[in-house]
Amino acid sequence: MKLTENIPFANLSYRLTLILLLNLHLLNAQSWTDVKIDSLINLMTVEEKIGQLTLFTSDWATTGPSIRGNYLDDIRSGKAGNIFNAHTSAYNAKLQKVAVEESRLGIPLLFGYDVIHGYKTIFPIPLAEAASWDLVLIEKSARIAGEEAAAGGLHWTYAPMVDIARDPRWGRIAEGAGEDVYLGSQIAGARVRGFQGDDLAAPNTILACAKHFAAYGVAQAGRDYHTVDISEHTLWETYLPPFKACVDAGVTTFMTSFNELFGVPASANQYLLEKVLRDTWHFQGFVVSDYTSINEMVNHGFATNNEEAAKLALNAGVDMDMQGAVYYDYAKDLLMNGRISEQTINMSVKRILQLKNKLGLFDDPYRYSDDQREKEIILSENNKAAAREIARQSMVLLSNKNQTLPLKSTEKIALIGPLVDSPIDMLGSWHGSGQASDVISILKAFTDQTTNFQYAKGCDIEGSDTTMFDQAILVAKNADKIVLVAGEDFTMSGEAASRAKIRIPEIQRELLKRLVALKKPVILVLINGRPLCLPWETEHVDAILEAWQPGTMAGPAIRDVLYGEFNPSGKLPVTFPIDEGQIPLYYNMKNTGRPMDPNQKYTSKYLDMPNEPLFPFGYGLSYTTFQYSMATVDKTEIERDDSLNFKITVTNTGHVGGQEITQLYMRDMFASVTRPVKELKRFEKFYLGPGESRDVKFTLSIEDLKFYNQELNWEAESGTFLFGIGGDSNTDLNIRVNLK
Secondary structure, eight states: OTTTTTTTTOOOHHHHHHHHHTTTTTTTTHHHHHHHHHHHHHOOHHHHHHHHHEEEEEEEEETEEEEEETTTHHHHTTTOOOOEEEEHHHHHEEEEEEEEHHHOOOOOOEEEOOSSSSSOOOOOOOOEEEEEEEEHHHHHHHHHHHHHHHHHOOOOOOOBBOOOOTTSGGGGGGGGOOSSSSHHHHHHHHHHHHHSOOOOOOTTOOEEEEEETTTGOOOOOGGOOOOOOHHHHHHHISSSSSHHHHTTTTTTEEEEEEEETTTTTGGGGGIIIIIIIIIOOOOOOOEEEOOOTTTTTTHHHHHHHHHHHHHHHHHOOOOOOEEEOOOHHHHHHHHTTTTSSSHHHHHHHHHHHHHHHHHHTOTTTTTTTTTHHHHHHOOOHHHHHHHHHHHHHHOOOOOOOOEEEEEEOOOOEEETTTTTHHHHHHHOOOOTTTGGGGGGOOOHHHHHHOOOOEOOOSSSSSSOOOHHHHHHHHHHOOEEEEEEEEETTTTSSSSTTSSSSSSHHHHHHHHHHHTTTTTOEEEEEEEEOOOOOOOHHHHHHHHEEOOOOTTTTTHHHHHHHHSSSOOOOOOOOSSOOOSSGGOOOOOBBBSSSSSTTTTTTTSOOOOSSSOOOOOOOTTTOSSSSSEEEEOOOOEEETTTTOEEEEEEEEEEEESOOOEEEEEEEEESSSOSOOBSSEEEEEEEEEEEOOOEEEEEEEEEEEGOOOOOOOOOOEOOSEEEEEEEEESTOOOOOOOOEEEE
């Protein structure tokens, strides 16, 4: 439905205002835009202004789209200026028509949606994409997702989620980039650039939204929505940098988090929203609440009722209320009673209208409603090919004893497990408008490309029914190798999906034990949205491939890796613990006054468990091997205006080509604020053919040596720094440099 012939602003008074403004020929374009928006705000009633601060949901039932209650009347009367969970070109054009042609001022709607890792073509979950360590591919993934979403009538995504997460019990770890500040910040910027492109006025770009501001990923006990209690120093050191990276990349919107910080819920937290976001970072876009998070301040015990919650949120700088209707219900009375100012409301309205204008919606509110473009772009062959490539790059080979993988075409394979033929679970949580019917399952990929295999389901994902075990064991007995596809269904990670025990469900583990008992090579393919505890599995199976939840092209991507048509190159963006009792566990913890010593009792350790993880951050194997030379640096003493230039030679010592991710780590040995035992500072991903070598070079400046000191000033202090370069975070720090 292409409706560009419609006049966006049919109301006579508004058209006259535009005519007057067009005669202000002495104003430059930007000033004219500001004047136009200011003039529009002056024409608006209080109710219409509050409508721009209101975000209501549409619905998507089995019979198609619908709109709740009186929301259509609210759009028509200007009381709802933004809609989420409405999509497709045709449906959104119909809603836009109500706003533009039936409301008094004809202000276009802004349409938002959770395009977290794809719209229709679904890519691997964000945690999996982070395992690729490939910023170009991650940006490309977001670009394709943005293009498809825009073709589906959308203007705005609630992504990227950039919360640093170090507790794998927290289900939403699936939505982020893992545990590391540097890697997470790099990925945050890449995803913003992908969604927003180079020009917001282009009809194939959408607004990005940095979420959840802030520190949502450190919820106590790994339990979603739970309390956060951290120091200001930890906030700045660990949890704010990815958000700053989003600002630097030009992100246009922020979303508040559900948690409190320093005893104040994020949706009323003036420290976060005013001091940090506006005053320090100079963010110019608008802030939206998370779903009813303003209302939830009553449950927090911070606001006595919804009216007070509305006042607190507006005065703190939350511009738009998602679904809570507290601005809708109370903002006018708050204004009339002098509890909020008209200037506050006008500023929020202006921020929202400015972004609607940057998207080109004032020029053509139907520019995102083009049925032909929707048909051509969504689930195109190019998009599916990109999803397959990104899925392959995201997979991590965790173990491979006796070169069990790759599989050979001559080998008889038993393909077993409840996730072999479960398309919906390949999509992971928050899979947008992705459909199971569009997914190529593992079984389908094997059926299409492999003849030498037999399939048995074996068991359900959860439960206690073992009646399918016998068939699976029979199939396994007739095979040379056994591939068990096991793990989580798509609801077992993501929002409101915290798990106290992060292990493969017991019924699947029992099936695995039965298969291992056959004394045949067993390959475990993991489908999951979080790190899992796998001590028994690691000891007893021959190979483990972490495939995550790989998206629409899951089957072909997994088969490519299993058969060596693609050499796995992913590295973990998050630590895998041995046991839940070690959590939180991450590579760059700080040292203690009594570091672990196995020969001394009174040191920091467990009586029943190692301190070390099962698989460390940055870890991942390949079908080839890489040898590192001794790293070198061009100087061992530096001044403040110097740079450090590191070099190391990496050689592919195996018989097949492969990609390696070389990582540079640092430790500041002595400082006025204690520093982590290791910090990732640089990485590079590259391909080497068999026997090929490459000199990998990294340059650091004084900026890379800085940290937040006791006064929260960003500074580098004189002293000793240790550096190391290798293939994962276990690399030795054997280069010493002194900063004068």
